[in-house]
Amino acid sequence: MSETPCRRIQVDLNGQTALVTGASRGIGKAIALALGQAGAKVACIARNEEKLRETADAISAGGGTAAIYMCDVTDSAAVQKVVDSVVEDWGQLDIVVNNAGITRDTLIPRMSDEEWDDVISTNLRSVFLFTRAATQVMMRKRSGRIINISSVSGIMGNPGQANYSASKAGIIGLTKTVARELAGRKVTVNAICPGFIATEMTDAMGQVVQDEVKKRVPAKRLGEAHEIADAVLYLASDSAAYLTGHILTVDGGLTA
Numbered sequence: 001m002s003e004t005p006c007r008r009i010q011v012d013l014n015g016q017t018a019l020v021t022g023a024s025r026g027i028g029k030a031i032a033l034a035l036g037q038a039g040a041k042v043a044c045i046a047r048n049e050e051k052l053r054e055t056a057d058a059i060s061a062g063g064g065t066a067a068i069y070m071c072d073v074t075d076s077a078a079v080q081k082v083v084d085s086v087v088e089d090w091g092q093l094d095i096v097v098n099n100a101g102i103t104r105d106t107l108i109p110r111m112s113d114e115e116w117d118d119v120i121s122t123n124l125r126s127v128f129l130f131t132r133a134a135t136q137v138m139m140r141k142r143s144g145r146i147i148n149i150s151s152v153s154g155i156m157g158n159p160g161q162a163n164y165s166a167s168k169a170g171i172i173g174l175t176k177t178v179a180r181e182l183a184g185r186k187v188t189v190n191a192i193c194p195g196f197i198a199t200e201m202t203d204a205m206g207q208v209v210q211d212e213v214k215k216r217v218p219a220k221r222l223g224e225a226h227e228i229a230d231a232v233l234y235l236a237s238d239s240a241a242y243l244t245g246h247i248l249t250v251d252g253g254l255t256a
């Protein structure tokens with residue numbers, strides 16, 4: 001995964017505060033770096049302190065401002081505390097990127113209650129928790145951007161991912177509903193559905209499966225994390241003020 005891409009989208013987020021869940025690696029890290037590079041102060045959320053610190057240090061090294069907040073995104077009280085802390089520390093919260101996610105893949109007859117609950121809780125409940133906490137701040141300010149990272153699995157389904165696909169489809173429903181609820185307050189809510197992106201999550205599939213995936217993707221390659229970050233930059237920008245309730249696939253043509 002390339003972490004220092006040449007940025008192709010120029011967005012000015014100076015004076016804004018962003019929060020990114022799952023910022024310790026992969027897509028979330030690329031999003032945090034891109035938002036920091038665009039001038040936003042970035043609150044980096046995950047459980048691994050060392051990895052979070054690496055993200056924050058990279059943002060600072062690029063001249064940006066970042067802070068880390070360790071949090072299990074499934075923990076309601078912890079999520080409220082993090083959002084309260086960010087607002088207390090920086091006085092505002094303008095952009096929330098709900099990115100943290102896990103897979104626990106297995107076919108439905110073998111799927112345990114824990115595998116179902118863990119994925120729904122990490123991938124979907126977390127989006128509800130951060131959205132609820134952040135909207136209280138954004139509605140008062142009458143502005144804000146909520147960007148949820150769903151997946152093409154939430155649109156197409158994927159064998160072995162009943163839990164994951166359900167969680168990602170749930171994000172789509174949540175996104176569209178909250179977009180309708182908040183549009184009048186100038187808070188936009190959108191989702192991005194990445195296809196297969198090169199991160200530790202897709203590394204876990206192994207080379208053989210990755211090669212099969214590449215054959216299925218019209219673009220004939222995996223996506224890069226910074227390509228998702230670019231889509232986030234656009235949705236966070238002033239240019240996207242009239243864009244809400246949208247589900248943006250970034251998938252090399254997989255769902256075309």
Ligand code: NAP
Binds near residue numbers: 072074149151
């Ligand atoms: P990744 O490399 O496995 O990173 C997952 C991130 O989520 C990590 O930062 C992890 O941080 C965080 N996380 C997981 N459980 C958490 C919890 N309970 N509390 C706090 N943080 C938690 O995954 P990725 O590939 O970058 O994926 C990022 C998002 O994109 C996910 O929502 C994923 O479903 C989605 N997505 C990925 C792909 C892909 O091909 N890679 C495709 C479609 C959608 P800690 O472990 O440090 O807590």
